[in-house]
Amino acid sequence: MFQAKVAVVGGGCVGLSAALALSLQGISVVVIDAGDTCAPLSDDYGLRVSAINHASEALFTELGAWVHMQAQRMSPYTQMDVRDKDSFAHIHFDSDDYDVSHLGHIIENDVIHRALIAQLQQQDNVTLLFNHAYKDIHQSESNVLITLDNGSPVMCELLVAADGANSGIRQRFNLPITFKDYDHHALVATVKTQYSNEQCARQVFLPDGPLAFLPLPDQHMHSIVWSCSPEQAQHYHSMSNEDFNKALYTAFDGQCGLCEVQSVRPVFPLTMRYARQWVKERIVLMGDAAHTIHPLAGLGMNLGLKDAARFAQLVVEPLTSKDGDLGRALRTYERERKLDAQKHIATMQGLKSVFAGSNPFKKLVRGLGLAAVNDIKPLKQLFAEQALGK
Template sequence: MIDKFDLVIVGAGIVGLTAALAVAKEGHQIAIVAPKLAEEALPEHAQRVSAINLASVNAYKNLNVWQGLLNSQRLSPYNQMQVWDKNSIGKIGFSAAEQNLSELGYIIENQLVENELIKALAELDNCRFYQTEVEQLDQDIEQALLKLATGELLQTKLLIGADGANSKLRTWLDIPLTFSDYGQTAIVATVQTELPHELTARQVFTPDGPLAFLPLVDSNLCSIVWSQTHQQADQLLALSDSEFNNKLTAAIDGNLGQCQIVNSRMSFPLTMRYAQSFIKDTCVLIGDAAHTIHPLAGQGANLGIIDALAIAEAANQQLSENGQINLVKLKQVMRWRQADAVERIAAMYVFKTGFSNDLLPLKIARAAALNLVDLIGPVKSKFIQAALGNTGRLPELAKTSLT
């Protein structure tokens, strides 16, 4: 027996679940396949957090999950951003007030978002969960057929691969992957600070990589992402907690007083990945399955969420019109998503290489650039709009709340 669906999503992270809900809410028959498809208990201090911009917030408001996220009281708005170069006088600051807003975005636990999306999907009769893995894929220009590890068979008009950076679907589809080692390892942890963060996201550029302090609900807790060369990261990870705390406090120039980690340090190598095609026949790739970028500007999650909303919007329109998927129109959408990803990847490369260098001429140039942007209103406004997610083309769900 074959179970037939309009859409099947493989992967149950934020991106895959967002795409699933955006399609399911329009009444189309969908399935989600992933090893973990149940709400999970939230740890006291989460290590996996994301900075989501206002475009992503709008999407979750329009999908009717934002209030549940707010009710959890486990997400923190940030209304200011401070960025500076550790070894020069360059600095820039952004505030929500400059745009007549109450916040620039939110720092939110990944698992919290996943739990809320799963809860919303579980309430829909047109959504089925398959808590297992895909074992085999066959597809052509009309449909995709999946064999699951349980032996079940699923047939779908459109298959969405949201199964992460090491995507099995991407491998099975023989889609070439462009990748490059950023030469850095990211260290993440939750940190208690002596001084309150005041709802400010901070990022300091050091010669070995950027350090971000992201404000959490507790006024003296931040999530850190410290990107360093592999060698420097290994040395930092080998330090005792007290030694690490001192290094961390010095790295952020003591702006938040003494820092103290409150959970274990987690690390992962940073790699740029870019699928040379985001679509093959009736399968599309979104999120980390399609692209991964440096976390220094916090754009990874937002880029993936826009992927999810864009493909959902196209699928909803096509399925509602004639019950079928138009591959020509779908390819146009995915070309947009590819172009957006390439632009973000290029921007992150420029930032990473430009600030990971201690040569005096570059130090002077980047200090001047930061200070100039901070002084020129129209230029600074464009930077803020980019941080809010309000630049370029947006799916309807990511625009100002419809509710």
């Protein structure tokens, strides 16, 4: 039998961050995941990357994982450039304007994952059960019993479900969810460009959806995320490399020069999900199991990491003190994190709506809006603080 104060089901970046934050405060943790720990880092850039803001960087630093990421590879970005293809709308941020060395980092999810595992493996109070799926879960007033697929039992006081957007635990315990199809699919790829990326995260809003060029450590390499209609995404996916390179150059107005795709071009459907209930007795949702959001602002990973950090802050005392009120801590976690997720989901929906299509009135509104943000310093400062995660 495995025993711990907390079991985390889901060995992705958010679940591992929660496990590490708890373990560093003396809480014993078991991590359960059906996948492998992690493969050796490939020479090729991974297709899944995240824009890590200052708040998430501070968390990783506190957890001791940041140094492991630095030892692998990451790309700081010192500028952000956002524009609308069909209007004069344009806004530009530069780290020098905010007395910071960088606005954030673009980091492959594989790099984050490996760094967290490296740090977790150094903790005596953590058990990593990769290549193990759960078969059954039962909870009582005082604990949760998880039965693994090999028959081994895991006993804990709290179960964190960080098992992704299609969370099996969320479905098993009938936690209600609201969802909306964004009617967008995201095509991701690694692209070599004629011009240097200049450590600038660029995004252009096209009539059919946003296209982002995110800088990678090699100055002529970008990770791209192209969000568009399902039909258009499949069209781009099925193109020859030569035709795709031309389409990419045209869509981005040649901002980065000629393009040369370096990878496959998988396509993923985009759906907004929001769990209306995050806690059920001793079961707690976190990360994509609780919320998914459009990638146009790169907030998904950062939101999940905020879940992990706040959860670890709130439950340590109740789990280590007889006088602690665990129920109150969980209710606070649910209330605070639901409110933050709601705010960001609504913001992304508003941005997607305003920048969608070629309606002349919309084009005027977004042109005037971005121009105002770019020219009015207090308003631009507010937007910059949101981007930095402050």
